[in-house]
Amino acid sequence: MGLLDRLRAGLAKTRERLFRAIPWGGNPEEVLEELETALLAADVGLAATEELLTEVRASGRKDLKEAVKEKLVQMLEPDERRATLRKLGFRPQNPRPVEPQGHVVMVVGVNGVGKTTTIAKLGRYYQGLGKKVLFCAGDTFRAAGGTQLAEWGKRLGIPVIQGPEGADPAALAFDAAKARKARGLDLLFVDTAGRLHTKHNLMEELKKVKRAIGKADPGEPGEVWLVLDAVTGQNGLEQAKRFHEAVGLTGVIVTKLDGTAKGGVLVPIVRTLKVPIRFIGVGEGPDDLQPFDAEAFVEALLE
Numbered sequence: 424m425g426l427l428d429r430l431r432a433g434l435a436k437t438r439e440r441l442f443r444a445i446p447w448g449g450n451p452e453e454v455l456e457e458l459e460t461a462l463l464a465a466d467v468g469l470a471a472t473e474e475l476l477t478e479v480r481a482s483g484r485k486d487l488k489e490a491v492k493e494k495l496v497q498m499l500e501p502d503e504r505r506a507t508l509r510k511l512g513f514r515p516q517n518p519r520p521v522e523p524q525g526h527v528v529m530v531v532g533v534n535g536v537g538k539t540t541t542i543a544k545l546g547r548y549y550q551g552l553g554k555k556v557l558f559c560a561g562d563t564f565r566a567a568g569g570t571q572l573a574e575w576g577k578r579l580g581i582p583v584i585q586g587p588e589g590a591d592p593a594a595l596a597f598d599a600a601k602a603r604k605a606r607g608l609d610l611l612f613v614d615t616a617g618r619l620h621t622k623h624n625l626m627e628e629l630k631k632v633k634r635a636i637g638k639a640d641p642g643e644p645g646e647v648w649l650v651l652d653a654v655t656g657q658n659g660l661e662q663a664k665r666f667h668e669a670v671g672l673t674g675v676i677v678t679k680l681d682g683t684a685k686g687g688v689l690v691p692i693v694r695t696l697k698v699p700i701r702f703i704g705v706g707e708g709p710d711d712l713q714p715f716d717a718e719a720f721v722e723a724l725l726e
């Protein structure tokens with residue numbers, strides 16, 4: 424399956440259950456009413472849905488579908504430069520490779536969202552771009568966390584820095600960042616703990632991990648990516664804000680878009696956090712990760 428087919432397959436639930444039935448060519452008010460219902464059910468959220476409907480109405484455009492698509496793209500990727508290119512009729516490269524800043528990517532998110540699997544998929548993706556990758560199994564709190572990442576590493580031929588269960592995650596991340604530099608590898612992905620409701624303060628621990636990486640390799644981590652699960656929809660947003668406050672996110676990865684009809688949740692994610700979506704997860708296999716492309720995403724949702 425090609426990239427676009429996989430994207431369409433991943434978004435099938437949202438598209439088929441919510442957007443397929445919209446009678447685009449019919450009475451405009453009816454169309455907008457049905458659209459409103461679909462957007463809310465897809466977890467676009469009330470504020471964004473109202474904004475979208477108001478702008479589409481005010482635009483006075485006849486081709487409602489195109490107007491909706493344009494607005495959705497703009498909401499999903501409010502990048503001025505790309506918006507200008509689009510207005511001039513250029514379609515940005517689809518999808519662009521995601522080039523991380525620096526060499527170390529810290530990956531955060533609560534347990535169960537698909538963080539470990541996503542790191543494996545990222546490793547595979549960057550291997551495919553010819554990069555030499557290293558993993559750090561920084562979730563030392565969960566014994567299975569390290570083992571699972573080590574297994575992926577073996578399968579993909581990616582070395583993994585691992586400590587004993589209960590090891591200090593900041594010390595391990597420090598060692599991994601040093602090792603990446605010493606071995607001259609291109610990219611290090613640092614897995615982190617994602618447990619909530621424990622005595623230890625997760626956010627404080629994540630800050631410490633981030634500082635340790637910076638001590639081992641000044642300027643790093645160049646990126647801090649949050650993994651969010653689309654199935655939980657807007658409920659994950661409050662948590663996302665706390666991660667952002669603690670460690671300063673530079674990107675978001677949304678997983679499990681294949682398992683939900685809440686594909687619209689990407690809109691409130693971008694609105695709330697004001698950080699770009701870098702990748703989306705559309706399945707459990709190592710290749711089921713795609714660089715996020717707003718145009719392709721909106722096409723797959725509405726067509």
Ligand code: GDP
Nearest residue numbers: 534535536537538539540678679704705706707
């Ligand atoms: P972690 O606790 O956040 O590290 O989560 P895991 O990486 O262990 O993943 C939890 C479950 O989600 C596993 O069964 C994964 O196969 C599954 N998973 C991860 N990403 C995706 C995705 O994009 N789509 C689907 N359907 N399942 C996913």
